[in-house]
Amino acid sequence: MQFGEVDIDGSLVASHSSVSEDIVMVNNGCLCCTVRGDLVKMLLELVKKKRDKFDHIVIETTGLANPAPVIETFCMDELVSRRVKLDGVVTLVDAKHAMQHLNEVKPRFVVNEAVEQVAYADRIILNKIDLVTETELEVLTNRIKHINGMAQIKLAKFGSVDMDFVLGVGGYDLERIDSQVQVDSSCSPSHHHEAGHGAEHHNHHHDHVHDSTVSSVSIVYEGTLDLDEVDDWLERLIEEKGEDLYRMKGVLSINGSDQRYVFQVFIFFSFVSIL
Numbered sequence: 001m002q003f004g005e006v007d008i009d010g011s012l013v014a015s016h017s018s019v020s021e022d023i024v025m026v027n028n029g030c031l032c033c034t035v036r037g038d039l040v041k042m043l044l045e046l047v048k049k050k051r052d053k054f055d056h057i058v059i060e061t062t063g064l065a066n067p068a069p070v071i072e073t074f075c076m077d078e079l080v081s082r083r084v085k086l087d088g089v090v091t092l093v094d095a096k097h098a099m100q101h102l103n104e105v106k107p108r109f110v111v112n113e114a115v116e117q118v119a120y121a122d123r124i125i126l127n128k129i130d131l132v133t134e135t136e137l138e139v140l141t142n143r144i145k146h147i148n149g150m151a152q153i154k155l156a157k158f159g160s161v162d163m164d165f166v167l168g169v170g171g172y173d174l175e176r177i178d179s180q181v182q183v184d185s186s187c188s189p190s191h192h193h194e195a196g197h198g199a200e201h202h203n204h205h206h207d208h209v210h211d212s213t214v215s216s217v218s219i220v221y222e223g224t225l226d227l228d229e230v231d232d233w234l235e236r237l238i239e240e241k242g243e244d245l246y247r248m249k250g251v252l253s254i255n256g257s258d259q260r261y262v263f264q265v266f267i268f269f270s271f272v273s274i275l
């Protein structure tokens with residue numbers, strides 16, 4: 001499926017077309033509710049009429065789309081969420097042009113879509129690496145990691161990556177968060193390591209990078225936590241800072257319990273989902 005105002009890929013595909021039947025264009029603009037309504041209709045129709053013919057549904061948005069309303073559809077629409085599960089958000093980054101888009105200064109209250117697409121991603125394909133120098137690639141990679149420290153990044157030419165990298169991602173799968181968080185806390189470049197006596201901030205890797213209004217932070221705290229206090233903290237954080245947050249994932253060790261607690265939170269304009 002593709003969202004977009006001008007259906008260019010659609011006409012290209014239609015002209016070659018034994019596959020056209022499997023590609024659905026949704027071109028009613030980018031307003032969240034319009035897109036969501038269409039998306040819900042398409043998804044339900046696919047499930048109803050062709051459920052035995054596919055394993056995955058791939059939704060391609062235009063480069064200008066905010067991914068949030070699409071992600072939101074899978075959590076908020078009851079009929080959809082009962083029938084299809086969001087596997088993950090994959091963002092294809094054009095190594096040659098991405099920096100320019102990430103740096104574009106938008107008017108106040110207008111979000112930079114390129115930054116959002118990186119921020120929401122579970123997987124990032126950093127494509128066209130043959131068109132940039134090693135230094136450019138390094139600067140861009142650092143910038144992307146600064147915006148989103150959780151996503152796995154794969155460098156590619158002509159979009160060539162293993163199928164496993166883009167399908168079966170499990171980005172919203174609570175069971176996989178445990179391992180993701182462990183990997184992340186050992187290698188994230190933007191982690192905050194808190195140990196008893198106060199926070200020590202390790203952001204020195206990024207001192208030379210253009211400041212980004214969107215960034216990811218991880219907190220590693222040794223010891224156990226009180227569940228009620230964690231609940232209160234999350235509630236307060238969402239209430240006070242909800243508008244500034246995109247996603248949260250975590251694994252907690254709780255006082256008096258030898259089980260690991262895994263949580264994730266998605267925050268969209270006026271919607272919070274805690275699993």
Ligand SMILES: Nc1nc2c(ncn2[C@@H]2O[C@H](COP(=O)(O)OP(=O)(O)OP(=O)(O)O)[C@@H](O)[C@H]2O)c(=O)[nH]1
Nearest residue numbers: 009062063094127128129130131156157158159160
């Ligand atoms: N040198 C080089 N060219 C590439 C690579 N990947 C794609 N291209 C070329 O870039 C051109 C434009 O392709 P894309 O940027 O992928 O276009 P697209 O994604 O279909 O465009 P939108 O969906 O409209 O964003 C085509 O001629 C591709 O062959 C790459 O890794 N290296």
